[in-house]
Amino acid sequence: MAKKKKEKIDGLSSDDLKKIHRAVRLIWSWSYPCRLVKKRSMHEDGFPRCENPKCPSEGRRVPKVSFDHIAPVGEVGGPNYIARMFTPSSGLQALCRACHDVKTRVERGLTPRKSRKSHSRASKSSASESSASNKPSDYDPFDFR
Numbered sequence: 613m614a615k616k617k618k619e620k621i622d623g624l625s626s627d628d629l630k631k632i633h634r635a636v637r638l639i640w641s642w643s644y645p646c647r648l649v650k651k652r653s654m655h656e657d658g659f660p661r662c663e664n665p666k667c668p669s670e671g672r673r674v675p676k677v678s679f680d681h682i683a684p685v686g687e688v689g690g691p692n693y694i695a696r697m698f699t700p701s702s703g704l705q706a707l708c709r710a711c712h713d714v715k716t717r718v719e720r721g722l723t724p725r726k727s728r729k730s731h732s733r734a735s736k737s738s739a740s741e742s743s744a745s746n747k748p749s750d751y752d753p754f755d756f757r
């Protein structure tokens with residue numbers, strides 16, 4: 613993999629911060645709160661359910677959920693960063709991809725894509741739609757920025 617040369621920073625770089633964030637998230641994904649919400653969202657049929665009460669899936673099974681911090685964790689090393697990351701499971705929710713996309717966009721100050729009619733019949737259609745416009749490689753189930 614050809615890396616373009618980056619200016620080396622003799623100290624804490626934004627790259628380091630990104631790596632720290634990723635590492636903390638990884639450790640968090642092994643944490644008990646995370647396992648609890650995973651267990652909570654998983655149903656007997658082996659499929660998870662989205663915990664957003666307004667989810668278009670209406671409590672039906674979804675292929676995959678992301679574990680979302682209800683209160684955004686915020687900047688790496690920000691106030692109570694670690695404590696916010698390791699919030700009890702009541703501060704977490706399992707969201708299907710459509711719901712997680714919307715929440716992430718809102719948190720990043722982007723306008724949520726117009727809730728189109730198809731949103732009410734989510735799972736199948738929106739999954740393929742959003743991956744087209746949303747760089748699927750950028751999608752990370754443990755991305756809770």
Ligand SMILES: [Zn+2]
Nearest residue numbers: 662667708711
């Ligand atoms: Zn949902």
